[in-house]
Amino acid sequence: MPADPLVTMGEGDTPLVPAPRLSELTGADVWLKLEGANPTGSFKDRGMTVAVSAAIAEGAEAIVCASTGNTAASAAAYAARAGLRGAVIVPEGKIATGKLAQALMHGARVIALRGNFDEALALVRELARRHPIALVNSVNDFRIEGQKTGAFEVCDEFGEAPDVLCIPVGNAGNVTSWWKGFQEYGEAPRLHGYQAEGAAPLVQGAPVESPETVASAIRIGNPARWEDAMNAFTSSRGEVRAVSDAEILDAYSLLGAREGVFCEPASAASVAGLLKYGAEGRVVCVLTGHGLKDPQTAMNRAGSVVPCEPDIGSVEEAVLG
Numbered sequence: 001m002p003a004d005p006l007v008t009m010g011e012g013d014t015p016l017v018p019a020p021r022l023s024e025l026t027g028a029d030v031w032l033k034l035e036g037a038n039p040t041g042s043f044k045d046r047g048m049t050v051a052v053s054a055a056i057a058e059g060a061e062a063i064v065c066a067s068t069g070n071t072a073a074s075a076a077a078y079a080a081r082a083g084l085r086g087a088v089i090v091p092e093g094k095i096a097t098g099k100l101a102q103a104l105m106h107g108a109r110v111i112a113l114r115g116n117f118d119e120a121l122a123l124v125r126e127l128a129r130r131h132p133i134a135l136v137n138s139v140n141d142f143r144i145e146g147q148k149t150g151a152f153e154v155c156d157e158f159g160e161a162p163d164v165l166c167i168p169v170g171n172a173g174n175v176t177s178w179w180k181g182f183q184e185y186g187e188a189p190r191l192h193g194y195q196a197e198g199a200a201p202l203v204q205g206a207p208v209e210s211p212e213t214v215a216s217a218i219r220i221g222n223p224a225r226w227e228d229a230m231n232a233f234t235s236s237r238g239e240v241r242a243v244s245d246a247e248i249l250d251a252y253s254l255l256g257a258r259e260g261v262f263c264e265p266a267s268a269a270s271v272a273g274l275l276k277y278g279a280e281g282r283v284v285c286v287l288t289g290h291g292l293k294d295p296q297t298a299m300n301r302a303g304s305v306v307p308c309e310p311d312i313g314s315v316e317e318a319v320l321g
């Protein structure tokens with residue numbers, strides 16, 4: 001019997017690094033899980049390798065997803081590698097430049113929907129019902145199976161779970177995955193989930209019709225994994241809370257300037273939440289995507305460059321002045 005098809009690019013095994021400045025600021029023992037080190041620069045690859053391999057096994061000819069950007073980039077890459085057609089539906093004008101460049105470079109058909117993520121997801125679900133196309137959003141259980149490996153890695157590295165896991169929440173697939181992973185490992189850290197204030201349906205207890213946040217990756221108003229996520233927060237004696245865009249951007253800048261870690265704004269929500277609400281013991285913040293995904297937000301936020309004439313005096317002044 002032939003082996004199961006496997007579409008892989010070396011997902012996972014991402015760095016888990018201590019965060020001395022954050023530890024100092026919070027009094028906790030803070031670690032960062034750098035999911036931006038995955039092949040396409042986000043945690044989505046952990047699940048996409050499984051979902052696309054399964055799609056091949058099932059004989060799919062095409063895959064489709066709705067996305068705020070990272071799922072699109074990942075799906076496009078794995079479709080290209082698998083020789084499948086890929087189509088991604090994204091909210092028009094609302095995904096970060098790097099993610100758009102990725103999806104286009106991998107040859108996916110990129111559809112800019114005049115609507116938000118929630119509308120896009122409803123439409124691709126209907127599309128997948130009507131046509132033999134594999135849906136690779138996290139409503140696909142194979143995605144969850146792949147993404148739970150983050151929890152395995154952290155437990156392997158520490159020999160146990162941390163006390164608290166801080167994680168940004170959008171469509172709520174990832175927190176569902178980590179919780180499944182911890183449970184299968186026989187562990188139960190507290191899960192602290194953070195949503196952006198303008199896109200915080202789980203915190204408010206009701207869908208948000210027009211979600212808005214600078215953290216475009218988590219601009220989601222009606223998470224598909226709503227119940228799974230709430231179960232994870234309750235069962236782990238954790239919590240789900242909101243952080244403002246200003247708090248997200250402060251954490252984003254702090255990570256870059258003081259920890260040497262460049263993540264995207266949505267990822268910084270995990271650290272913004274930790275700084276705002278606190279946590280005790282050993283704490284892991286999941287930094288879900290790389291900062292290079294969203295150069296525009298970085299450039300809007302960062303300091304300006306120093307112009308300089310090409311002579312030593314000017315250079316001395318520019319460097320040392």
Ligand code: AN7
Nearest residue numbers: 067068070071170171172173174288289
């Ligand atoms: C960097 O790409 O939903 O709670 O369509 O890109 O599992 O949705 C992205 C989500 C956190 C939230 N951090 O994870 C998509 C998409 C980053 C993300 C999340 C996303 P989920």
